[in-house]
Amino acid sequence: MNIFQVLGQSTLKSLAKLGRGSLFFISILSGLGYVLKRPNLLMKQLYSVGVLTFWLICIAGLFVGMVLGLQGVYTLSTFGADSSLGIMVAASLVRELGPVVSALLFAGRAGSALTAEVGLMKATEQLSGMEMMAVDPLKYIIAPRFFAGFISLPLLAALFSAIGVIGGHLAGVELLNVDAGAYWSQMQSSIDFYDDIINGIIKSIIFAWLVSWIALFEGYDALPTSAGISRATTRTVVNSAFAILLFDFLLTALMFGAN
Amino acid sequence: MQYRSLEILVGFFVSIAIAALFFLALQVSNFSALKDHGSYAVKAHFDDVGGLKTKALVSMAGVPIGRVTEINFDAQNYDALVTMRIDSRYNTLPTDTSASILTSGLLGDKYIGLTAGGLDEFLKNGDTIDLTQSALVLERLISQFLFNSSDKSE
Numbered sequence: 001m002n003i004f005q006v007l008g009q010s011t012l013k014s015l016a017k018l019g020r021g022s023l024f025f026i027s028i029l030s031g032l033g034y035v036l037k038r039p040n041l042l043m044k045q046l047y048s049v050g051v052l053t054f055w056l057i058c059i060a061g062l063f064v065g066m067v068l069g070l071q072g073v074y075t076l077s078t079f080g081a082d083s084s085l086g087i088m089v090a091a092s093l094v095r096e097l098g099p100v101v102s103a104l105l106f107a108g109r110a111g112s113a114l115t116a117e118v119g120l121m122k123a124t125e126q127l128s129g130m131e132m133m134a135v136d137p138l139k140y141i142i143a144p145r146f147f148a149g150f151i152s153l154p155l156l157a158a159l160f161s162a163i164g165v166i167g168g169h170l171a172g173v174e175l176l177n178v179d180a181g182a183y184w185s186q187m188q189s190s191i192d193f194y195d196d197i198i199n200g201i202i203k204s205i206i207f208a209w210l211v212s213w214i215a216l217f218e219g220y221d222a223l224p225t226s227a228g229i230s231r232a233t234t235r236t237v238v239n240s241a242f243a244i245l246l247f248d249f250l251l252t253a254l255m256f257g258a259n
Numbered sequence: 260m261q262y263r264s265l266e267i268l269v270g271f272f273v274s275i276a277i278a279a280l281f282f283l284a285l286q287v288s289n290f291s292a293l294k295d296h297g298s299y300a301v302k303a304h305f306d307d308v309g310g311l312k313t314k315a316l317v318s319m320a321g322v323p324i325g326r327v328t329e330i331n332f333d334a335q336n337y338d339a340l341v342t343m344r345i346d347s348r349y350n351t352l353p354t355d356t357s358a359s360i361l362t363s364g365l366l367g368d369k370y371i372g373l374t375a376g377g378l379d380e381f382l383k384n385g386d387t388i389d390l391t392q393s394a395l396v397l398e399r400l401i402s403q404f405l406f407n408s409s410d411k412s413e
Contacts, residue, residue, distance in 0.1 A: 040262065043262075043265060043266055043269055044265065046269045046272070046273075047265050047268060047269055050269070050272050050273075051268050051269060051271075051272045054272055054275075090287050094283065094287065094288075155272070155273065155276030155277070155279075155280075156276065158276055158279045158280045158283060159275065159276050159279040161279070161283055161287075162279035162280075162282045162283050162287075163279070165282075165283075165286075165287055184286070187287055188286070188287065188288065188289055189289060190289075191287050191288040191289065192288060192289060192314075193284060193288040193289060196288060197283050197284060197287070197288050201280075
């Protein structure tokens with residue numbers, strides 16, 4: 001009977017957490033008007049969430065693109081198809097790697113920082129202090145951070161894909177002498193704007209929502225102790241990674257599975 | 260002052276990211292090729308489309324002039340009805356134009372190649388191309404070849 005109790009307890013716990021998270025998300029949405037009225041709050045968060053992740057994304061995108069270029073040439077030249085390198089690099093970046101890898105990096109770089117910041121605010125009772133002053137912390141602290149993450153990640157993912165394509169060019173064309181014309185023209189003829197690029201952007205918008213929501217909720221829901229904050233930060237990265245990969249599979253099945 | 264530099268950095272970030280989006284749209288994808296000059300639909304019956312897919316190219320003299328938009332099974336004639344849209348810049352194709360399903364390269368994609376005829380009347384929206392040649396199905400080709408060679412040996 002003990003096993004059933006443990007199972008039931010953990011189910012109820014995670015359901016309760018999901019419920020708290022949903023309510024939390026609804027109250028973030030109601031803070032949208034507040035954020036729009038005070039754009040300087042959003043600006044500060046766009047800096048710490050978006051601009052500070054900028055270089056990480058640029059460098060990661062460049063190297064991922066270059067590795068794709070190298071591996072692509074090695075594999076495709078066995079079939080004498082290295083002129084299709086551009087398709088391979090661009091399709092894998094725009095459809096999968098751009099949104100997914102930048103979301104994973106974003107969860108590690110910006111998500112964990114958000115959790116730690118909000119968790120520490122809770123532990124040092126800054127959030128309850130604001131409530132005492134009749135300032136709603138959900139509107140003043142959480143909502144700007146959420147929308148900053150929500151705006152930044154799709155932009156970062158687009159940047160990642162674009163730089164990755166250039167990285168693929170550097171490795172494939174400059175280093176391994178694939179024909180530059182073939183690289184770009186094959187890419188342009190088979191990457192579809194709506195099917196590939198818009199779908200990739202939709203993916204990254206959904207990941208942005210997931211990561212920002214999970215990071216802020218874990219921080220807000222953390223035990224207000226140092227151990228609690230550290231556990232919440234870990235949970236942010238782990239849960240975000242799980243959620244990103246799971247949703248990526250579902251979205252890929254929906255977008256590219258049917259035909 | 261500090262807030263100003265913050266705003267400038269965020270501005271840079273957003274503009275570079277939007278430039279990346281434009282780069283993806285214009286350089287990486289076929290967005291620039293989607294410029295719509297308008298198009299007209301032409302139909303053609305094929306005995307066997309053999310792996311032709313929608314969105315496949317329709318080309319004449321090797322130049323892409325349109326795309327396949329629909330492939331349906333015609334239950335009355337038991338053949339395939341392919342609908343393609345051709346760019347309206349090329350509205351002077353003779354009515355006796357012939358269409359054949361070709362393959363680009365040995366393992367490449369299937370596409371429709373049009374060959375112009377000699378009549379003075381031109382194809383209009385909704386017209387049907389009568390002269391068609393089906394896709395080459397490799398298995399059929401091989402079996403034909405095998406039958407021929409066994410006939411000769413006997």
